[in-house]
Amino acid sequence: MKLLVVDDDPMIREVCRVMLQSLGHSVTLSKNGSEAMELFTSDCFDLVLSDRMMPEVDGISLLTWIKSISDVPCILMTADSDQFGEANYSVLKKPFTQAALKVVLDSVDSLVIVNK
Numbered sequence: 001m002k003l004l005v006v007d008d009d010p011m012i013r014e015v016c017r018v019m020l021q022s023l024g025h026s027v028t029l030s031k032n033g034s035e036a037m038e039l040f041t042s043d044c045f046d047l048v049l050s051d052r053m054m055p056e057v058d059g060i061s062l063l064t065w066i067k068s069i070s071d072v073p074c075i076l077m078t079a080d081s082d083q084f085g086e087a088n089y090s091v092l093k094k095p096f097t098q099a100a101l102k103v104v105l106d107s108v109d110s111l112v113i114v115n116k
Contacts, residue, residue: 001046001105002026006036006062007077008054012094016049019098023105033057037065045072047108049092052078073108 003025005016013029020027028043030036034056040048048066052059063074079094092104 002028002044004028004030004036004039004043004045004048005050006030006033006048006054006059007051008032009051012051012077016101019101022098023102025105033059033062036062040066040070047073047075047105049075049077052076052080075104075108 003020005013005020005027006029007013007016008031010031013031017027017029028039028045030039032054033050036048036050037057048063050059050062054062057065059076059078063076066072066074073090075090075092077092077094077096090104090108092101
């Protein structure tokens with residue numbers, strides 16, 4: 001899959017890149033929601049993985065915008081477990097392992113295949 005990873009923390013972006021590439025995915029990194037919107041409109045992605053709390057455009061706003069213009073599956077990464085029910089997205093709780101990331105990706109991978 002071709003994935004867009006959005007997080008304002010460079011270390012999280014890099015860890016996600018390494019984990020996702022080792023699982024065989026193509027990864028584009030973005031440092032904030034505004035940049036991610038530009039990347040999303042200029043390229044095609046199979047899935048978006050976004051942090052919840054970011055400056056400029058937060059993860060909820062970004063994923064809401066993406067859902068308003070496409071059917072690309074989205075995963076929200078958050079350390080705040082109290083916010084899990086606030087949006088209609090798959091949620092990945094930080095910190096996470098590669099195994100947990102794979103489980104979430106596998107759960108949306110079938111959606112990506114069906115949508116194509």
